[in-house]
Amino acid sequence: MKPEVQELLSLLQVERLEYNLFRGVSGEIGSPQVFGGQVLGQALMAAATTVEASRSVHSLHAYFLRPGDKNARIVYDVERIRDGGSFTTRRVVAIQHGRPIFNLAASFHVPEDGVSHQDPMPQARGPEGLESDRELRRRILGLLPERQRAAAKTEGALDFRPVEPYDPLDPKPGPSLRHTWLRLADRAPDDPLLHQALLAYASDFGLLQSAMIPHGLSFVQPTLQVASLDHAMWFHDGFRMDEWLLYSMESPAAGGARGFCRGSLYTQDGRRVASVAQEGLIRVRKPQPE
Structure with a gap:
């Protein structure tokens, strides 16, 4: 394994x-604080550790409360809200320096058969032949901020391939809808929980x-x-993170210094x-005056 x-x-x-x-530790992706996705994944793993292995997470809702300190470990306090016949609910609070930085509510469900439907997958170019986001950033390495420059030099554990590349140094206004493999x-x-935490x-x-x-x-x-x-x-359905997923993202609204975004993830089939x-x-x- 790499x-x-x-x-x-x-x-x-x-x-x-x-x-x-x-308790969890922090990684480095070039952000000034702890990366939110890291806390999300670790909190989900902590919650799932207290749940029967036959139940998998079907939904989670989280709030980022304070910036996380990358130099300090994170403590996850899991509260066992409910263990029902079909559903299990957990609440998790992530703590640093005695204060909560994040909270999560997650619901787990036993496997059941039922009705099934979905909207069609968006039409998008496949991942083969697309440049990775890391390759695109390496082209402008010397112009990036120092922290992002260090992150772009390293080989990433995740391969992101944008269908519609976006130049961070020369951003042009355009439609919010974008797709990334x-x-x-x-x-x-072969651990479904691990693949959910990775996603x-x-x-x-x-x-x-x-x-x-x-x-x-x-x-x-x-x-x-x-x-x-x-x-x-x-x-909604099973998947593997070591196989290509299409991430379709859009922002239908923004205002009050906040942007609302939503995304859908699809397998290649x-x-x-x-x-x-x-x-x-x-x-x-x-801008601050010089």
Whole structure:
């Protein structure tokens, strides 16, 4: 297994401290604070550890409360809200320096047969032949902020291939709808929970950008403050993160320094396996006088 993939899989594992207490460490993706997708994935793993193995997560709802400190470990306090005949509910609070930085509610469900339908998969070019997001960033490596430059140099555990590339140094206003293919860069163990946690982790990458594109904004602009405020996911069907998934993202509304985004994830054969919704802070500050 590639070292960077092994590192990501290890990052999502949480250490059990007590009956309902877990602890995680932080990775580096070039962001000034702890990456939101990391806390999302770790919190889901902590919650699932307290649930029967036969039940899988079908939905989660989370709020990002404070910026996370990448140099401090994160404690996850799991509350066992309900263990029902078909559904199990857990609440998780992530804590650093004695204060909550994040909370999560997750619901788990026993496998059941039922009615099934979905909207058609969007028409998009396949992943073969597309440049990865990392390759695109390496072209402009010397012009990126130092933190993002270091992250772009490393080989990533996730392979993102945008169908509609977006130049962060020369952002042009355009439609919010965008598509990206993604997958893990190596084979992962046959653990459905791990693949769900990996998708939760990956789903926070680039989603908020769909609310920035209509305004010609990008993450590298020094006057822009961007942060995830909340995140929700629904899992509809089984999938593997080491196989290609199409992430279709759009932002139907923005206002009050907040952008609302939603996403849909499909396998290559057209099955919709997950849906995502997120609201994020998009605050444009006035340039400081020299």
